[in-house]
Amino acid sequence: MEPILKLFTDLLPGLSQLPYWLLATLAALIAALVLFGFIAVFALFAIWLERKISAHMQDRLGPMEVGGWHGWAQTIADTLKLLMKEDIIPEKADRILFKLAPMIVFSVSIASFVVLPWSRDFIPADLNVGLLYILSISSLAVIGILMGGWASNNKWSLYGAMRSVAQIVSYEIPISLSLITVILITGTLSMQGIVQSQQGNFLSWNIFHYFPFMFVAFVIYFIASLAEVNRTPFDLPEAESELVAGFHTEYSGMRFAFFFLAEYANMFIVSAIAATAFLGGWLPPFSFLDFIPGPFWFFGKALFLVFVQMWLRWTLPRLRVDQLMYTSWKVLTPFSFVLILIVSFWQLLTL
Amino acid sequence: MEMQEVLFYAIMAFTIFSAVIVAFANKLIHSAFALLFTFVGFAGLYIYLSADFLAVTQIIIYVGGILVLILFGVLMTQDIYDVKAIAAHNPLLLSLGGGAFTAIIIAVLISKKPWFTLLNKEFAPTTATIGKLILYEYLLPFEIASILLLGALIGAVYLARAEDKDK
Structure with a gap:
């Protein structure tokens, strides 16, 4: 909280005369609104980007009409359509849980933004347990998905939710294990501390530490994070050809939009964690590029990883359920255990 | 009142309210989902005891592990939604007696030792x-x-x- 409060009082010195509780509440409210705006704008941009990338990969044009230049306003038009759509709740659905599910999924996404370090001074809350906090928060989303799938009272929704939960729970293990190697090297759970321990040019980033072992850890994290956000090749929970749309089959209008926003926000979050833990966060690749502010590097790295996610989505086919479980339990998990052993052994040798 | 105290009572109310839903909801599935809020509220209370690590692990283990297990158990039980589960099975007199005894024990314990001193503890990692x-x-x-x-x-x-x- 303190860095944000400092930012506020620096911008508007008059604010510091307010009582602390009012200032803290105001700052938190404004920060939450800014985050919401960021997620909304980012999702608009990312959906447009995804359409264009998919179109170019499949040798077609994609949206070209709305807005003039390469259809940049297409997602804005789509959002307006979603906003004006009728809000339909199925008659046999469990109304309370049905309404609660998108709220939980979306608020979990917003809550993850709390510990992302944007620059040296700008991090909403530099928690002492930052990395663990993000891992714990992501397990809340599982419950939201299960809630939505159950409350819809629809077999596709329920199957989608069950698959999604099984997948997220399995892939949480390689994610945590590959992040443990980072914690072993940096010796801290604080996101800001992890970035600061990678000072120097790009060779001192964690991804090039103990080459090639940390690079493998990064690849494991990246594959598992794809599964965590239900992206192809791990999009079984939403497999259109068999499950219609998975756990949000029955959702329409604004409630569906919240699931969608959360999905794109989650893409950004897992990429931002990868950028923080492995790619040096807000640090520039060469120290003479210091004059460019941190948020540029942080956002650039995260956006690049989001692009790779989209690239993979339109390149790879979907896995089968048994292949999905095989990848997690028999490939990624043992490999990350071996990595932990090697990294801790190497650390002991170089103590 | 201090800001932290207001927040503390808000978290308390949130936790207790969701716990009441867990105990008295007519549909088992509602009880199971209300557990989510109880667990999150507990994590908030741990932060007030300056146990940040414990709070985070509480969410990872209880929400990410145990609650998912409970939910799957409930979802896979037959006819869980249509059958009304009655929360109170015990005769009124017995449950009142048991409750009174527990209340006496807790009251005696509270009166012997002050247990609100922890609120003023410094936040330390x-x-x-x-x-x-x-x-x-x-x-x-x-x-x-x-x-x-x-x-x-x-x-x-x-x-x-x-x-x-x-x-």
């Missing part, structure tokens, strides 16, 4: 201390617990696979 204690002073209990858990894990896998062998 605990993760490093916990790690050092586990790996230096309490290494043996920690390892024994992990072997026990490993045994449970292998046992669970064996039980889950046992049906296949008979066929």
Whole structure:
């Protein structure tokens, strides 16, 4: 909280005369609104980007009409359509849980933004347990998905939710294990501390530490994070050809939009964690590029990883359920255990 | 009132309200989902005790593990939604008596020791201390617990696979 409060009082010195509780509440409210705006704008941009990338990969044009230049306003038009759509709740659905599910999924996404370090001074809350906090928060989303799938009272929704939960729970293990190697090297759970321990040019980033072992850890994290956000090749929970749309089959209008926003926000979050833990966060690749502010590097790295996610989505086919479980339990998990052993052994040798 | 106190009472109310739903909801599935809010509220209370690591682990283990298990258990039980589960089965007199006894015990305990002093504790990071204690002073209990858990894990896998062998 303190860095944000400092930012506020620096911008508007008059604010510091307010009582602390009012200032803290105001700052938190404004920060939450800014985050919401960021997620909304980012999702608009990312959906447009995804359409264009998919179109170019499949040798077609994609949206070209709305807005003039390469259809940049297409997602804005789509959002307006979603906003004006009728809000339909199925008659046999469990109304309370049905309404609660998108709220939980979306608020979990917003809550993850709390510990992302944007620059040296700008991090909403530099928690002492930052990395663990993000891992714990992501397990809340599982419950939201299960809630939505159950409350819809629809077999596709329920199957989608069950698959999604099984997948997220399995892939949480390689994610945590590959992040443990980072914690072993940096010796801290604080996101800001992890970035600061990678000072120097790009060779001192964690991804090039103990080459090639940390690079493998990064690849494991990246594959598992794809599964965590239900992206192809791990999009079984939403497999259109068999499950219609998975756990949000029955959702329409604004409630569906919240699931969608959360999905794109989650893409950004897992990429931002990868950028923080492995790619040096807000640090520039060469120290003479210091004059460019941190948020540029942080956002650039995260956006690049989001692009790779989209690239993979339109390149790879979907896995089968048994292949999905095989990848997690028999490939990624043992490999990350071996990595932990090697990294801790190497650390002991170089103590 | 201090800001922190207001927040504390808000979290308390939130936790207790969701716990009441867990206990008295007519549909079992609502109880199971309300547990989510109870667990999150508990994590908030742990932060008030300056136990940040414990709060985060509470969410990882209870929400990410135990609650998912409970939910799957509830979802896979037949006719869970249509049958009304009655929350109170016990005769009124017995439950009132039991409640009164528990209340007396708690009242006596409270009156003997003041237990609100913890609220004023400084917020200090605990993760490093916990790690050092586990790996230096309490290494043996920690390892024994992990072997026990490993045994449970292998046992669970064996039980889950046992049906296949008979066929």
